[in-house]
Structures are given as C-alpha cells and as structure tokens.
Amino acid sequence: AQRVTQPEKLLSVFKGAPVELKCNYSYSGSPELFWYVQYSRQRLQLLLRHISRESIKGFTADLNKGETSFHLKKPFAQEEDSAMYYCALKGAQKLVFGQGTRLTINP
C-alpha cells in the first residue's frame, strides 16, 4: 500500500527563518516523491520532484530511503511562501497525497 504522512497540519515561522516541512512515506517499491503547493486563491501545482534534484523558489527536498522521508526545506522563509503544501508519492498505480501542511510565514 502507498501512504504519505505529513505530521504537521500547521506550521508557522518568522520571515527569514529556516523552514522544514516533514513528509514520510510507506511504499514497498521504488518511490517517486513530489511536493505540490497551493497558494491562496490559486490552483494546486507541482513545486518539485525528487528525481530532478532541483531547487525551486529556494526550496529543496532530498529523498532519504533509509528514513523513508522527503522533507521540504528552505533556509530563509519569505512571506510569499505562505501556502498549503502537499507531499505526494507516485507508486505503480496512482499518485497519493499526504494530508497537507499549511505554512504561514509571519512578518
């Protein structure tokens, strides 16, 4: 079975502080992990994928197979990062999303 867990429903940090949104997964096969973001009044969209190993809007995420984690990180948070973030796992059959974490960046 595929499962994605985001332990924090809400996360609040101050502008300029580091951010880490946690994601853990459960999957018996070779996983592909993604982060999606939904800004206020905008549609859900892909932020980054682990196979690209890229930094998008200052965010990075590293797949740790030993810990079955794919945490999203940014060294210095900005107010425009406030949004809902979803971790997603693509297995053989479908894309499964976590419960989401609402990130609020305080000025």
Add this chain to the structure above:
Amino acid sequence: ETGVTQTPRHLVMGMTNKKSLKCEQHLGHNAMYWYKQSAKKPLELMFVYSLEERVENNSVPSRFSPECPNSSHLFLHLHTLQPEDSALYLCASSHSRGVATGELFFGEGSRLTVL
C-alpha cells in the same frame, strides 16, 4: 483557453437533485482524474481515467458517477448526495498513467454545497 477548466465553480444542490460537474483540458493529456478536497481529508482520489477508460475507482459511493466521453472532457454526475459530500472537487490531467511523470495539472475546482 489553455489548461484545465472546471465548471461550474460553485454549485449548491439539494439532496434530491441531479447535477453534473464538468472538466475540460486543453493540454493534450490522455489521463484525467477527480479528487475530493475537504477539511477532513484534504486530497482524496476518486476516479482515474486513462485513454477514456476508467482505471481506478477508489471506493467511491455510487451516487457519484463519472463519465469520460473523450480524452479532453471529464464529467462527474451527482445524484442524491448527502451533506457530507460538500467539498471542493478537483479535476486534474496528465500524460498517460503508464508513463506519467507524476505531474498533474489541476483545475481550480468546483465548490459543492449539499443542503
């Protein structure tokens, strides 16, 4: 228009009504999805169509009936819904599931309220 378009954006219906949600994509994709987004379970996969064939029905009650007449259009027919079905229904599309990159393109959603 490009992207994924959903209509109506808002819908209020009684429990005995029959209504339909429509989704249209202009991205050349051949897989389409319905997700339910609510406060209790933020993103629940409901149905997946690939090449106009339903390939996933995620234990959705029969009062929700999907229809995919072609690769660009997807409908969700609603009948005798319950108040707990009130939610945001999101449509998404992607390239064929078999070679999907995991990147789904979402519509803005149809906000459904069942009275």
